[in-house]
Amino acid sequence: MARLVLALVLAVADAKANATDNATNATDATATVLNQGLKVRSMSSSMSRPVTILHISDTHSMHRSTGNLPDADIFIHSGDVAKVGSDSELGDFNHWLGTIKHKYQHMLIISGNHDYWDTNWRMNRGWLSASEAHSPNYFQSKITNAKVLNHEMAEVMGLKIWGAGWHPRRGDSRSGNNYADIPAGIDILVTHEAPFGIFDMTGGGHWGSSHELLGAIYRAKPKVHLFGHIHEQRGHWDRNNDHFEGGVEYRPSPHTGQVFRPNGPPAQNYPVEVESNNAMANQPAVDHSWTGVWAPQHIVGRARLIIAKKEGDAWHFTSSVP
Template sequence: MADTIRLVIISDTHGFHEIVVPPGDVLIHGGDGCKTGTLDEARQWGAFLDAQPHAHKIAIAGNHDRCFEADLDAARAQLPSKLEFLHDSGCELDGVRYWGAPWQPWFLSWAFNLPRGPELGQKWALIPDNTDVLVTHGPPHGILDRTYAGEPVGCEELRAAVARVRPRVHVFGHIHEGYGVASRDGTMFVNASTCTLSYRPTNAAIVVDLPRDRARPAELVSGG
């Protein structure tokens, strides 16, 4: 058994299913696989994920994935049965504990909006303390969350939850112009938005090696 697990991380693909995805052990999609969130778009997103060769695949919904908010069961049925679709839920794969959730501070009239404050805090309170890899659609406040105007729009309650949980890797997207990687207090933060601000799918997938030894930090391989 290898002493590291290779994570291949993408997000905000918005229906661009011709992108090149590097090989690895676990493919993680941080939401917004759809453009407007129809069931047909969800089916196409599912076909894209199903075609990838990774042994394990994880995905969450994002604000463009409206059908997942309107009818979660019907939308989930469009995705591969072997996909780990996380929705305020977690899974364990090869000893690594993952948790995923789609929520973000209120943003126009898109899906999975909640007001800043206690309602978002209640969602993040569900994250177990032993989470290794946290997958949320939106970023925490102050980390890879600045818009083109320079405004930090991430979630304050999520930032507090990350400080409590201290995941080894925190994956998100949503703010396309925040694409990149940052490390703080033992957590590697990955904004893996595939699409740019102008919705061009030109940002590379971010590849991270996660050592099985929890005393060792995650290592950036490529992207970001």
């Protein structure tokens, strides 16, 4: 019996010794491989995952007709969420944001000219004071499910995003912004109007664009500019090395491939990598001039997806339509 117990003790000791040897050998082998230059992946800034930004604009209270918008990290609407900006319209838009906010980590909004039509009507009748309408919190108080940018910057997911919407009591062609306060070093600029000469051609020539904005873009050098406002010039420009690719996408007639007033790309020294005019509603008057048919305004564009990739210490951007 004593011999049996001794044999069992020796067997257990041998098993422990073998396990220790195997673990040591494995550790030594790992150390040897690491010493020979095995590169271990880490989540350093140079290998951080891409950030996705969904850009929509000019939905004019037809937000529920935009379909199943794709998921993204950041959602940005660049103005004209409503047709006239009544409390009922803005309330419905805000409710809709609440139903989709689970798809985005951050939601950012700016105001457009149509978002103040009802506000201007009430101001002109003395039912609303100018000080209240011009308060930085006026539009934010109506849109509670997203952050409204009003000449301010949001820093999210490593990106610096600066936005400025429309001003109350301004006409439909000028926002009232001089854009002198756009800071240098931002990644994404969000406005409602266009920079002069870029996606701003209408039947009457240049419209709804700003010389001041164009100058501010050259000064501040954002990597991305998102806007809307000029429906018939919906399109994009993406920088590819020393030139831009893209152009106007708006088609007045769905039965032809002809776009509305195609124009040339920005100047070669234009600092933006992605320029996106994504006014998603059609322009009924323009469509009628091509087709001879009057149709209600409806959503014709699709959301644009902006991809941000970190390369070293700098962000770089491309766009696509998912």
